[in-house]
Amino acid sequence: MDEATRVEIHGTADRQDESRLLREIARGEPGALEALFRMHRKGILAAAFAAVRNDRLAKDILQETMLYIWRHAADYRYDRNPKAWIYTIVRHQSVDLIRRNRGWVSIETFEETLLPKALTTEPEPDLEMSLREGIGRLDPLEAQVFVLKAVAGLGHAEIASALGLSYRSTHYRYRCAIRELKRLLAE
Amino acid sequence: MSKTDKKKEPSEKEILAWAGRAEFRTGDPWESIRARLNEPEPAEAEQVRPRAGRRSRRLVLAANLALLTVIGVLVAGLTGLVRFPGSGGKLTSEEEIRMLASLGTKELSERGEIVFDCGGQGYNLEKLIAYFSADPEERPAYLRTIRFGQSGEPHICQVTAGKVLRIDSFDRIDSSGLYGRHEVFQATYEHIGTVDIYINIPSRLFILYNGELPTEDELRSQNEDRWSNVASVPLSELGEP
Numbered sequence: 001m002d003e004a005t006r007v008e009i010h011g012t013a014d015r016q017d018e019s020r021l022l023r024e025i026a027r028g029e030p031g032a033l034e035a036l037f038r039m040h041r042k043g044i045l046a047a048a049f050a051a052v053r054n055d056r057l058a059k060d061i062l063q064e065t066m067l068y069i070w071r072h073a074a075d076y077r078y079d080r081n082p083k084a085w086i087y088t089i090v091r092h093q094s095v096d097l098i099r100r101n102r103g104w105v106s107i108e109t110f111e112e113t114l115l116p117k118a119l120t121t122e123p124e125p126d127l128e129m130s131l132r133e134g135i136g137r138l139d140p141l142e143a144q145v146f147v148l149k150a151v152a153g154l155g156h157a158e159i160a161s162a163l164g165l166s167y168r169s170t171h172y173r174y175r176c177a178i179r180e181l182k183r184l185l186a187e
Numbered sequence: 188m189s190k191t192d193k194k195k196e197p198s199e200k201e202i203l204a205w206a207g208r209a210e211f212r213t214g215d216p217w218e219s220i221r222a223r224l225n226e227p228e229p230a231e232a233e234q235v236r237p238r239a240g241r242r243s244r245r246l247v248l249a250a251n252l253a254l255l256t257v258i259g260v261l262v263a264g265l266t267g268l269v270r271f272p273g274s275g276g277k278l279t280s281e282e283e284i285r286m287l288a289s290l291g292t293k294e295l296s297e298r299g300e301i302v303f304d305c306g307g308q309g310y311n312l313e314k315l316i317a318y319f320s321a322d323p324e325e326r327p328a329y330l331r332t333i334r335f336g337q338s339g340e341p342h343i344c345q346v347t348a349g350k351v352l353r354i355d356s357f358d359r360i361d362s363s364g365l366y367g368r369h370e371v372f373q374a375t376y377e378h379i380g381t382v383d384i385y386i387n388i389p390s391r392l393f394i395l396y397n398g399e400l401p402t403e404d405e406l407r408s409q410n411e412d413r414w415s416n417v418a419s420v421p422l423s424e425l426g427e428p
């Protein structure tokens with residue numbers, strides 16, 4: 001079995017799992033929500049951090065996203081891609097939080113946050129930069145595309161749907177992010 | 188190798204692996220989430236919703252297309268790509284003539300002058316005249332009789348009420364302006380005297396009168412160059428006021 005086929009089968013299985021979990025959540029089963037939370041905690045945190053550049057807000061977005069899914073799982077259309085739906089909610093929660101906190105937080109304040117660094121990577125002998133720092137130095141949209149691909153495991157089509165971009169634009173942003181990270185990590 | 192040497196750029200695969208190893212030291216927020224599951228949804232959460240549905244997006248798209256169409260038609264009309272009744276061009280129907288005539292009458296009464304774009308067809312001007320002639324009760328008192336000369340290439344005719352005017356200059360000012368793709372000429376006139384109304388078309392003269400009739404010699408003497416064509420319209424053929 002070649003790599004592409006394995007990825008396709010794996011992606012389809014994930015999607016079936018998520019759709020099943022969303023059905024169970026719609027029926028009011030907290031266990032299903034917890035399973036979905038465990039499955040996407042890392043991706044949602046990374047996507048939220050890429051959008052708001054603030055640890056505390058990223059954690060808030062994770063909570064609010066899970067609560068939104070709990071309350072609105074019945075509205076989910078099962079012909080949609082569940083990952084795209086979930087990360088669309090993350091994006092809307094991020095935008096909403098930024099709007100509500102306008103005046104004291106902006107994407108430029110991430111370096112000044114006094115809270116502990118929530119998002120780190122173990123130091124690598126050759127890649128001496130945390131993911132947090134790398135994300136912080138990317139363009140916000142490119143950072144979101146990158147983490148959705150690299151951390152959350154979304155495909156370009158799913159990222160395009162979640163961020164409201166075209167497929168080509170998503171691909172272009174991803175290439176820009178990779179190019180910039182290559183440069184930063186080689187410095 | 189010195190420490191200042193630039194490191195080798197990592198591959199895309201290495202970068203993805205680097206990102207995939209990210210750790211999140213956030214504690215476990217699940218218990219906090221679980222504790223809030225039974226909370227009522229705050230009103231503010233109404234603002235956070237996924238993108239508008241397909242139906243809403245189609246409605247917005249349709250509204251935008253309609254707006255673009257209206258703007259396009261207006262732009263086309265203003266630039267002369269499309270002709271609207273009364274905006275000049277050939278007069279092809281009685282209704283158009285009536286519309287133009289009524290517009291002209293209004294302009295005439297308010298400003299003392301009128302500009303008709305006759306679309307280069309003397310025939311259409313003739314129809315316009317016929318319109319006036321057919322409705323004597325409706326036409327203004329000063330539009331009693333119209334005579335016109337030979338066919339030519341009129342692009343603009345100007346009616347001036349209550350004055351006798353002499354053409355001092357006649358310049359081409361635009362080829363795609365107020366009257367679309369028709370050539371538009373600007374004439375400068377000077378009040379000189381006796382006849383009530385003239386309709387003037389480049390290279391020819393149309394006379395409208397209800398008062399004293401100037402003689403051919405009088406007209407010739409007013410502007411030899413411009414009025415010389417009057418000779419082709421024997422004044423004896425002009426109808427009685």
